[in-house]
Amino acid sequence: MTPKPDAFHSHDHRHCSDQGLQRAEEILQSRKLRLTPVRRQALQILLAEHRALGAYEVLERLAAAGFGNQPPVAYRALEFLVEQGLAHKVRRLNAFAACMHPETDHAPVFLICRGCNALAETPAEQVRAALNAAAHAAGFTVERTSIEALGLCPACEAAA
Amino acid sequence: MTPKPDAFHSHDHRHCSDQGLQRAEEILQSRKLRLTPVRRQALQILLAEHRALGAYEVLERLAAAGFGNQPPVAYRALEFLVEQGLAHKVRRLNAFAACMHPETDHAPVFLICRGCNALAETPAEQVRAALNAAAHAAGFTVERTSIEALGLCPACEAAA
């Protein structure tokens, strides 16, 4: 079978980026929230790469684009994007990544390549279902999850 | 059915703690590695509670027990314990917890109560299997995982 285009396979990335922005606009409009210039720029910065960026990395680029250059500038924009499900925090990396399907599937499962730093958000209903089942067996009520795998993407695995 | 005794249910905790230390000794002896005084004390500090402790929290207690009081003292001991599978890092909390079954089941799945900070390590073969399957479908080779759920333990849920 043909592999789906994802972070691990070359693809027309302009498409990811443009579509990401467009969806964000729609989503926020429907929620009557504002995609202000900093937020928009922060999202574009994240969308520009299929990898997670540290807050200070985002900050540098925001500053280069004419915005403030103090940490809260980046953290606030990122916090907003995360709250709205337009970005996620990758806990293993203390870093942030744009969400690749902001409308559905909102508890992300990440695959992080330690070779090239590529980050893929994989649909994983079943992983969440299994986690919910395990939690339920312990009488635990799940509110948020972090599910992340570190390893090698196909290309880096082949190279190794 | 009767709930298993775990972090979320009252139990003879002395047992957890004593057994944890004893297993650690056996495991390290079999690997010809040393459970030095700082390492032993760090493990006891983690074993004392069914919750995750920040490195600086551990450091305070190490210092109070007569060890050095600079960050590397704690970080080194914790790093060793984590490498040996005797403790885990809880990424959502940037904190560390003793492993509750150091011999088996070595990719932990954590349930973190946001009400009382209790932390349970739950056996979750199926969660890992599902994650491995999802990764495999993307051609990704999994090396390490972080699987964590934040929510409410039975007691806190009942209280809410």
Next chain:
DNA sequence: TGGGTTATGTTATGATATAACGATAAATAT
């Protein structure tokens, strides 16, 4: 246009983590 609300810039500080180096203790090899 006034007045509440939301968002941004800025200063300062807090929290988490590691690099580097010298001193000490333990294991190993004569």
Next chain:
DNA sequence: ATATTTATCGTTATATCATAACATAACCCA
């Protein structure tokens, strides 16, 4: 036993990640 090597520990310094607090500016809606 003593020398040599290796692992561990203490300490200083610094890097990295994150937020509190407050002033200013933009937006929104009477």
